[in-house]
Amino acid sequence: GMLSEVIVADAGSRDATAEVADIAGCRLISSTDVLGARLSPPRSTFITDEGKTIDFNQVVNAGFGVLEQLGAVFEEAMARNQPTVNRAEYGIYLHACGGFHLIQPLMQWFRCPAVRSALKPRFERQLKILFYRLRSEQLWFEDAVVQAPQFRKLYLLQALNFYGHWLETMGRLVAAGAFDPDAQQRRDIVAARTLLVETVLRLRQEGAFGWTGPVPGIDYETYLRFIGDACHAYHGWQLTAFAVRASPTRDN
Numbered sequence: 001g002m003l004s005e006v007i008v009a010d011a012g013s014r015d016a017t018a019e020v021a022d023i024a025g026c027r028l029i030s031s032t033d034v035l036g037a038r039l040s041p042p043r044s045t046f047i048t049d050e051g052k053t054i055d056f057n058q059v060v061n062a063g064f065g066v067l068e069q070l071g072a073v074f075e076e077a078m079a080r081n082q083p084t085v086n087r088a089e090y091g092i093y094l095h096a097c098g099g100f101h102l103i104q105p106l107m108q109w110f111r112c113p114a115v116r117s118a119l120k121p122r123f124e125r126q127l128k129i130l131f132y133r134l135r136s137e138q139l140w141f142e143d144a145v146v147q148a149p150q151f152r153k154l155y156l157l158q159a160l161n162f163y164g165h166w167l168e169t170m171g172r173l174v175a176a177g178a179f180d181p182d183a184q185q186r187r188d189i190v191a192a193r194t195l196l197v198e199t200v201l202r203l204r205q206e207g208a209f210g211w212t213g214p215v216p217g218i219d220y221e222t223y224l225r226f227i228g229d230a231c232h233a234y235h236g237w238q239l240t241a242f243a244v245r246a247s248p249t250r251d252n
Contacts, residue, residue: 032059036105037176041114057115063106064122070099074129077136084136084143087158096225100165103130104172111178123178130169131185134192137162153217156203157226163196164233171239181243189243196233 035046035056044056070092077085092099103126110116110123141159145152170189173179181189203209214220 033101033105036108040112060106060109063102067103067106067126071126071129074132078132084139087137087140097165098162100169104169107173108176108178111176127179130166131188134166134188138195151217153206154222156199156206157222157229159199160203160233161225161229163192163199164229164236167192167196167236167240168232171236174242175239186243189240193237193240193244196237
């Protein structure tokens with residue numbers, strides 16, 4: 001077939017990447033995730049495709065501000081000992097990834113010793129929310145399947161999305177040296193791996209891994225997300241194997 005578009009992902013390079021991409025008619029994107037992995041203080045600035053120099057610390061501060069605004073409902077629920085938050089009523093779920101592609105690059109910045117003292121309280125708030133969300137969403141998915149079994153496939157795909165991204169986030173934080181989970185947190189990570197396995201088995205019963213395109217109740221966009229979410233889940237599974245080795249509770 002004919003090539004219709006070339007996308008160049010740039011991580012704040014100081015060479016002529018942006019200029020060459022523009023001349024060649026490519027679409028240039030700057031990924032926060034790539035920038036967060038590549039940069040580290042004191043070299044924390046990058047240049048946008050418009051030629052503007054930006055300090056990634058400013059991006060991180062603004063990003064944490066967004067997470068704190070979106071996370072307020074979870075903190076309120078935790079303060080009330082509320083076991084779950086309704087996914088359908090919360091803004092972060094308007095993002096297909098559940099906000100994890102914002103969370104991952106921001107929290108990985110905590111790996112840098114130079115910024116730990118400033119970010120520690122904000123990082124720990126978000127970490128607490130993430131572990132609350134694991135318990136909250138498990139309850140929500142279980143109830144949703146019972147209350148609306150006609151949407152069972154869709155809910156299972158959403159569960160795959162959440163558990164896979166959640167595990168991937170934990171694995172990436174540990175691998176980057178940003179987070180050293182305690183014994184209870186490791187047990188929670190093992191529990192999330194078990195929930196992922198159970199979700200995959202239930203999807204297999206639905207024939208999901210034999211789908212070659214959209215099926216009744218699953219539109220084309222959701223089908224494509226399923227492919228991507230399966231990749232995130234596999235990545236998260238690989239990255240969190242450390243928790244199984246370190247925990248007395250083992251999953252399969």
